[in-house]
Amino acid sequence: MNLKALRAEAQELQNEIVKWRRDLHQIPELGLDLPETSAYVERTLKELGIPVKTGLAKSGVVGLIAGCEPGPTFALRADMDALPIQEETGLAFASRHPGRMHACGHDTHTAMLLGAAKLLQAHCAELKGNVKLIFQPAEEGPGGAEPMIRDGVLADPPVEAILGMHIGTIFKEVPAGVIGVGYGPLMASxxxxxxxxxxxxxxxxxxxxxxxxxxxxxxxxxxxxxxxxxxxxxxxxxxxxxxxxxxxxxxxxxxxxxxxxxxxxxxxxxxxxxxxxxxxxxxxxxxxxxxxxxxxxxxxxxPPLVTDEGVTRHVEETARELFGPEGVMTLSEPTMGGEDMAFFLERVPGTFIFLGGANPAKGIVRAHHSSTFDVDEAVFWRGSAALAASALTWLDKNHKQRHASRR
Ligand SMILES: [Zn+2]
Ligand SMILES: [Zn+2]
CATH class of the missing domain: 3.30.70.360 (Alpha-Beta Plaits)
Incomplete structure (x- = not known):
């Protein structure tokens, strides 16, 4: 697969990803109870022709893009929940739910994963295996990853590697639109x-x-x-x-x-x-x-969030190929914040990447969990491209290795 073409296709999706994000931003929901959000995700995946399972961990949604060739399964994960904060951004698409706000950017994660889903679905003839799309509730608590795992999200077909992404300023050194990757312990328990x-x-x-x-x-x-x-x-x-x-x-x-x-x-x-x-x-x-x-x-x-070296290297190389060397940076030390993604990474080799979302030139600088938190929407297509390309090329590589070892 030519990643230049995929990059261009992601850029073309930018407006649609922004629309999804703005729709989701207006309907923030909390914890495991995300009826409107999960219905939105379910509907959008079905419109893309992707089969969907719902009700895992109450509001979790799982889509499966089955490639034309049988092979391993790579998972992409996004969180969908918001925070009990009264929004004060003054944005035209601000929260319509009093006392609730997408103040951590999970609306953008959901929208970018929908973007990746659309890209991958368009290329399902070239997929050498499957891509599982995991939309989880309750990242901000009480936790949605563990109950989704209990409900079988990593099985049938079994997930062999996983990638998640967070937007924003968790790592302040990552500029807008740049992908930060880290090796080993990256976030704390x-x-x-x-x-x-x-x-x-x-x-x-x-x-x-x-x-x-x-x-x-x-x-x-x-x-x-x-x-x-x-x-x-x-x-x-x-x-x-x-x-x-x-x-x-x-x-x-x-x-x-x-x-x-x-x-x-x-x-x-x-x-x-x-x-x-x-x-x-x-x-x-x-x-x-x-x-x-x-x-x-x-x-x-x-638990502590620890990334797998092989998958991290793969995602780093893919992002470098997509965006050039200036579009990727290696994080040198962990943050002491925690992430529900850690439960997935305890069970499956994978990684968690950070997409720079602050942009001082545009006045977008507020911290996560503040009532005026926002992100630079211009970076969305990059997030979708990174997710889709990493899944596609990982399947390519692992399918080849298996094929070679069978002979
Ligand atoms: Zn948060
Ligand atoms: Zn978050």
């Missing part, structure tokens, strides 16, 4: 913890009659941070943030307990498991040593 330090309340002037959970919490915070500064390999990023502390109600009363809540971000699964264990050991040791007791809860959220 997203876990949440709760600690209750239980002491014995009393008069602020008579600490000896109490077990002061405020003072114990002070010691505990320092000790928890030591897990990062003294037990973690310094070249492996790890974040332990306590975002909420609550205890006491009067200046001269020692309360009976203090609550802490926070998040841990790790880029490696073994380090994530280790800090969860060590945190509880430190909480137990310090509270016991200082005569208090505790409650400790650690909720494992999304």
């Amino acid at each position: 997203l876990d949440r913890f709760y600690i209750k330090v239980i002491g014995k309340g009393g008069h602020g002037a008579m600490p000896e009659t109490t077990v002061d959970p405020v003072a114990i919490t002070g010691t505990l915070i320092g000790a928890l941070q030591q897990l990062v500064s003294r037990e973690q390999k310094p070249t492996h990023p790890l974040v332990l943030t306590i975002g909420r502390i609550q205890g006491g109600s009067a200046y001269n009363v020692i309360p009976s307990f203090v609550e802490l809540e926070g998040t841990v971000r790790a880029t490696r699964e073994d380090e994530r498991q280790s800090i969860a264990r060590r945190m509880e050991a430190v909480v137990a040791g310090i509270t016991q040593g200082l005569r208090a007791s505790y409650e400790f809860k650690y909720d494992f959220g999304y």
Whole structure:
């Protein structure tokens, strides 16, 4: 397949991708409940002549483009959900749903994957295998990848490699329209913890009659941070943030307990498991040593996002061929944000790429999850082209390898 031709076809689709995006932008929905969005995706795929399965993880939609030649299956994944934010962009196509907004760009992911679907469907005679189109709900929580996997999205036909993409400014160094790729750990796990330090309340002037959970919490915070500064390999990023502390109600009363809540971000699964264990050991040791007791809860959220070297290299080379060397950049370090895509990458070799969506020259600079978040629509065709071309050439390559090894 000539990628120059595919590039030109993607450029021709630009207006249609923009239309899809603007339609979706007006109907933001939350979590696993995306009736209007998934109906829109289903309808559009059917109009393209692509068979569709719905109802995976409630609102998930899966399309399958079967190539004319049998072969392996490559998956492309987009997320479809929005955020509970009141939009303040003033755009003509702003949200029609009060208190909900596509403030992370998932409307653009959905539109760009529809664009890739149209490109691939037009070339299905040249596909040496299948392309599965995965539209998932609930990336912003509670998570849609795992329930879709449970509902069989990676089976029948089995997915052998997967690619996902995020637009915007997650990696600020990626300029508008450029594709950022990264090797190995690229995004962090997203876990949440709760600690209750239980002491014995009393008069602020008579600490000896109490077990002061405020003072114990002070010691505990320092000790928890030591897990990062003294037990973690310094070249492996790890974040332990306590975002909420609550205890006491009067200046001269020692309360009976203090609550802490926070998040841990790790880029490696073994380090994530280790800090969860060590945190509880430190909480137990310090509270016991200082005569208090505790409650400790650690909720494992999304795992670290780790890309596969082979698929990443393939996508990087494809993007370079499509857009030239200036259209691609290699990311040198991970971000500590989390992504539901990580669950797919735990099970199937694949990668996650970043399409630069901010454009200071056009005044488009606001961060994700803000009420004025927007992206430069001019980059959309590039996203669709990168997805479609990566799938097409991956099938080409892997079909050839198998064919050669059979002989
Ligand atoms: Zn987000
Ligand atoms: Zn997002």
